[in-house]
Amino acid sequence: MSPNRKRLPDRRVVCSKQPRPPVVEGTRQGRAILFAVAAWRMNCHPHGSRGWKPKSMDREQLFTLATFHNRGTVMKFSKTDTALVVIDPQNDALSETGHAWGLVGESVRANNTVENLTRLFTAAKDNGFGVFVSPHYMYPHDQRWRFSGMLEKVTLDQKVFFRTGALSLADFAGSGADWLDRFKAYIEDGKTVVVSPHKVWGPQTNDLVLQLRKCGVSKVILAGMLANLCVESHLRELVEQGFEVAVVKDATAGPRHPEIGDGYAAALVNYGFIAKAVLTTDAAVKAMR
Incomplete structure (x- = not known):
């Protein structure tokens, strides 16, 4: 040296x-x-x-x-700051006669999605939690769109979630855009907030975030359809907007396509990376008591 x-x-x-x-x-x-x-x-x-x-x-x-x-143990729910948000609880997504059943039916049955959504609605109502629904509606003017993704095109061509007009309920009752019958008592009770429709997958085009904030909600229990599309898109945007989000993994379901793959399995991976908690319906119901 x-x-x-x-x-x-x-x-x-x-x-x-x-x-x-x-x-x-x-x-x-x-x-x-x-x-x-x-x-x-x-x-x-x-x-x-x-x-x-x-x-x-x-x-x-x-x-x-x-x-x-084990993030589910960290997130605590209170009716003062937590709400249940359900995406697309509609016939076209969950009914055996719906347009999407051929793709999602197997996943819906495997997860007992309809039964689990019913349990979430019941638990939220019985324990005083706010309930928000983000529906998916398509109108005749949407069919003039000049470009779209693959599943968007299917939605438009087959008139999935279709209504005759934004201000019309003609032919709405019992249609693919209508609520599943067993959910109507929860959604149409005069207390559930039905926000304006999202148009593609996420809530960027509706007023869900505004309604949640105006009601003092900072934590969201997220469920509904479809797991890898509308539910995951809502999850991503709500997280970006500063909400704590728990996804109920068996109160959703996803499409299974022979060439593209299993949408539900793909969603579960991303839920684990993005959400504050990934819960079963049993755990979510227990947390709301």
Whole structure:
């Protein structure tokens, strides 16, 4: 070493001298605990100035990290700030006579989607939670659109969720755009908020976000149809708008296409990455009590 070169201080830290992380009792989630310990050690890493001291992390912070992947336990529901949002509870999406049944019927039956949506409606109404419905309606003027995606084109060509006009209820009762019969008592009780229709998949084109905010809602329990299209699009936009969102994974269903693939399976992957919580109907109903 050159005599004119100064020796840099040795900033290595011996692992045995690092303070031990607090013990998290009552958890068996080994991977999550390892993640938490790793994060705790990173928080103590000695990059920086001389005289470094490890930052403290209290027991509650570590427990939050340890339960990172079990997000359903972190999100709590209250009727003062939480609402049930149901997407497209309509005949064309959920009835055996609906236009979409050929693609979604198998998934609807496998998930008991209709029964689970009924349970969510019942739990929300019985426990005083707000209920919002975001419907999908198509009108004659929508058929003049000059371009569309594959499923948009099918929706327009087959007149899925079709109504004769924005201000007309002619031929609406019992149509594909009408509510599933077993949901009508919940939706038409004078308390449920039916927002303006979304036109493609997401709520960017309707007033759902405005209605939720005006009613003081900051947390959403999300369910309805179709899992990888309208439900996932609503999830993404609501998260971007600052809402905490829990998706009820068995109160939805998705299309299964022989060439394109399983839309429901694709949605579950993205729910896990995006939502604050991914719940079963049992868990959601219990949380609303």
